[in-house]
Amino acid sequence: MAGILVHDLCKSFGAVQAVDRVRFRVAPGELFGLIGPDGAGKTTLLRMLVTLLTPDGGSATVDGLDVVRDYRALRTRLGYMPGRFSLYQDLTVEENLAFFASVFGTTVEAGYDLIAPIYRQIEPFKTRRAGALSGGMKQKLALSCALIHRPRVLMLDEPTTGVDAVSRREFWDVLARLKAGGLTIVVSTPYMDEARRCDRVALMQGGRLLGVDTPAALEAAYDRPLLAVRAAARYDVLQALRQFPHARSVYAFGEALHYTDARPSVDPAEIRAYLAGRGYPDATVEPIRAGIEDVFMARMAAPPPPPTASPT
Amino acid sequence: MHAFLGFVRKEFRHILRDRRTLLILFGMPVAQLVLFGFVIRNEVNDVTLLIADPSQDAMTQALTHRLLASRYVDGVAYQTHLDGIEAAFRQGLAREALLFEPGFAERLQREGLARVQVIADATDPNVANTILAYTTAIIQSYEQDLAATTAVSPGIVPNVRMRFNPELRSVYLFVPGLIALVLMLVCALMTSITITREKEVGTMEVLLVSPLRPVPIIVGKVVPYVVLSFIIVLVILGLARTVFGVPIRGSVGLLLAECLLFILCALALGILISTRTSSQQVATMIALAGLLMPTVLLSGFIFPISSMPAPLQALSHLIPARWFLAILRGIMIKGLGLADLWTETLALAGMTGLFLIASIRSFHDRL
Numbered sequence: 001m002a003g004i005l006v007h008d009l010c011k012s013f014g015a016v017q018a019v020d021r022v023r024f025r026v027a028p029g030e031l032f033g034l035i036g037p038d039g040a041g042k043t044t045l046l047r048m049l050v051t052l053l054t055p056d057g058g059s060a061t062v063d064g065l066d067v068v069r070d071y072r073a074l075r076t077r078l079g080y081m082p083g084r085f086s087l088y089q090d091l092t093v094e095e096n097l098a099f100f101a102s103v104f105g106t107t108v109e110a111g112y113d114l115i116a117p118i119y120r121q122i123e124p125f126k127t128r129r130a131g132a133l134s135g136g137m138k139q140k141l142a143l144s145c146a147l148i149h150r151p152r153v154l155m156l157d158e159p160t161t162g163v164d165a166v167s168r169r170e171f172w173d174v175l176a177r178l179k180a181g182g183l184t185i186v187v188s189t190p191y192m193d194e195a196r197r198c199d200r201v202a203l204m205q206g207g208r209l210l211g212v213d214t215p216a217a218l219e220a221a222y223d224r225p226l227l228a229v230r231a232a233a234r235y236d237v238l239q240a241l242r243q244f245p246h247a248r249s250v251y252a253f254g255e256a257l258h259y260t261d262a263r264p265s266v267d268p269a270e271i272r273a274y275l276a277g278r279g280y281p282d283a284t285v286e287p288i289r290a291g292i293e294d295v296f297m298a299r300m301a302a303p304p305p306p307p308t309a310s311p312t
Numbered sequence: 313m314h315a316f317l318g319f320v321r322k323e324f325r326h327i328l329r330d331r332r333t334l335l336i337l338f339g340m341p342v343a344q345l346v347l348f349g350f351v352i353r354n355e356v357n358d359v360t361l362l363i364a365d366p367s368q369d370a371m372t373q374a375l376t377h378r379l380l381a382s383r384y385v386d387g388v389a390y391q392t393h394l395d396g397i398e399a400a401f402r403q404g405l406a407r408e409a410l411l412f413e414p415g416f417a418e419r420l421q422r423e424g425l426a427r428v429q430v431i432a433d434a435t436d437p438n439v440a441n442t443i444l445a446y447t448t449a450i451i452q453s454y455e456q457d458l459a460a461t462t463a464v465s466p467g468i469v470p471n472v473r474m475r476f477n478p479e480l481r482s483v484y485l486f487v488p489g490l491i492a493l494v495l496m497l498v499c500a501l502m503t504s505i506t507i508t509r510e511k512e513v514g515t516m517e518v519l520l521v522s523p524l525r526p527v528p529i530i531v532g533k534v535v536p537y538v539v540l541s542f543i544i545v546l547v548i549l550g551l552a553r554t555v556f557g558v559p560i561r562g563s564v565g566l567l568l569a570e571c572l573l574f575i576l577c578a579l580a581l582g583i584l585i586s587t588r589t590s591s592q593q594v595a596t597m598i599a600l601a602g603l604l605m606p607t608v609l610l611s612g613f614i615f616p617i618s619s620m621p622a623p624l625q626a627l628s629h630l631i632p633a634r635w636f637l638a639i640l641r642g643i644m645i646k647g648l649g650l651a652d653l654w655t656e657t658l659a660l661a662g663m664t665g666l667f668l669i670a671s672i673r674s675f676h677d678r679l
Contacts, residue, residue: 052517052678053679054678072523076523078521080517082514082517083514084513084514085514086514086515086518088322088326090325090326091329099322100518100522102315102317103315103318103319103519103522103523103524105314105315105523145518146518
């Protein structure tokens with residue numbers, strides 16, 4: 001049992017505590033998501049795990065190797081895809097791949113079967129320069145390069161940011177296939193809806209973890225009644241709901257507004273009546289199940305759980 | 313080794329694909345050489361000369377003919393009176409005037425001393441200096457010829473002699489400086505840019521997480537530039553030799569070896585800059601302001617070190633190009649060997665060593 005073990009990891013830049021006593025565990029072969037908005041500390045955390053930054057406090061082992069002490073050995077076992085597109089734009093697709101293979105002392109042929117499902121899609125363009133690829137293809141190439149040396153652990157920093165919806169879905173399919181092959185994967189993302197594609201997720205905000213669990217368990221733990229409110233005048237209704245005396249939180253989620261009440265239970269009819277009285281008779285109100293984003297919002301507003309609450 | 317070769321191959325590809333930069337790297341030295349060789353000359357060759365000769369004797373005539381025959385004079389106004397000289401200068405009709413005293417030959421033969429006044433337009437002091445040097449040289453040579461044929465020794469003119477470069481040909485001066493400048497530019501500037509580019513684009517992150525160690529990364533970055541700059545040196549030397557007739561009087565092998573030493577020095581500086589900066593823009597600024605300017609201004613390339621104020625002279629000791637220039641000029645123009653140039657070589661080698669150690673030390677294998 002190696003996987004990843006993170007124990008009270010801390011990192012600050014000047015006065016900013018980027019990562020604050022973060023602890024979690026990733027089992028071998030698990031697809032683990034780090035979920036949080038920009039500035040939550042995801043990149044800093046990942047950079048410590050891939051030995052690019054040394055922690056100020058705490059410790060971490062990846063595949064049984066300490067990220068500080070054994071960083072040389074660890075680097076041969078890691079596949080890492082940074083947040084920015086980090087390939088050589090002036091080299092062709094196959095040159096990029098061959099370069100990264102050579103850097104890890106291997107060849108494209110030796111690692112081909114692992115990357116084949118991904119690389120085959122961009123292989124028709126192998127003589128094209130990487131800079132001329134579309135966003136989705138660039139990302140597939142970057143992933144191929146990160147996998148060419150058959151790493152034991154793959155770390156991806158916001159791989160789906162700035163990628164279209166179809167490519168995003170394809171990318172998660174690819175990750176699921178890699179996971180099925182036994183690879184341990186840590187992936188960070190600001191998109192809450194991607195949490196469902198992970199075995200377990202860590203919700204991160206302001207350098208701290210707001211909770212670590214399976215997406216389903218996190219959603220199930222959401223104990224407040226949640227209502228979805230839809231109306232034509234969305235923004236005005238949002239303002240009106242926030243003025244409702246029992247309102248706890250009102251957020252815009254896509255087309256709907258998510259409303260939670262400060263009381264233990266709430267009747268949707270009461271809200272409908274209130275909105276009708278405020279001049280929005282068209283508003284529909286219905287109870288819904290909480291999604292990860294609701295969980296995130298609720299936990300962000302609440303004080304962070306004590307560190308010992310992290311599951312193992 | 314496999315990883316290292318892969319790295320070098322990649323670097324070569326970066327360079328060869330960037331056609332525009334490559335064109336600049338090769339075009340610039342050639343353009344500069346032509347510029348310095350043909351256009352920006354210290355020697356002057358289009359002087360309009362005004363000769364005022366109230367004496368009109370055999371000697372003033374002979375001297376006038378000599379001046380006319382010289383390469384630097386382009387047009388001549390001849391008059392027998394001393395009026396209107398001020399106006400000719402003001403209107404730009406003359407850049408130099410020669411005023412013979414009346415009864416020039418007579419006085420020279422009788423008293424052994426005759427006066428000729430030489431006036432130069434000093435709007436450009438460098439040009440004026442050069443013109444005066446030409447003129448006095450011509451007068452002096454005439455004097456010597458006179459002394460050989462007549463019993464009387466004629467009047468003395470200040471003794472200005474130019475060893476090695478009697479015609480004050482600026483190409484002799486510029487070629488070594490140009491080599492130093494181009495090497496600084498290619499090696500220091502290009503290396504610092506290429507490393508900071510990897511940081512800026514984010515590829516450095518991936519390289520660092522790979523098993524590649526700092527030394528192979530640095531050396532792999534540097535090898536293509538060593539090759540490239542060595543080719544450029546050969547081009548400059550070839551052009552200087554064939555087109556401008558600049559001699560290489562000393563050993564060519566020694567010359568190339570010293571060039572290699574300077575290339576290493578510049579590369580080390582470039583790496584040092586790149587390890588301390590994180591953007592291509594900052595690296596470029598530092599390389600330009602911190603390396604190229606001193607190389608041009610303080611190395612003796614354009615302004616002689618001997619005419620600098622003492623603090624700047626002291627500062628010039630810290631400029632690698634100063635030592636390299638002394639070496640180049642020594643080998644090419646004076647034909648010196650290592651025995652005469654070991655202090656300069658040692659200074660350069662010492663600096664190179666320091667920069668190399670500093671740059672490898674400051675290259676971190678983490679972010």
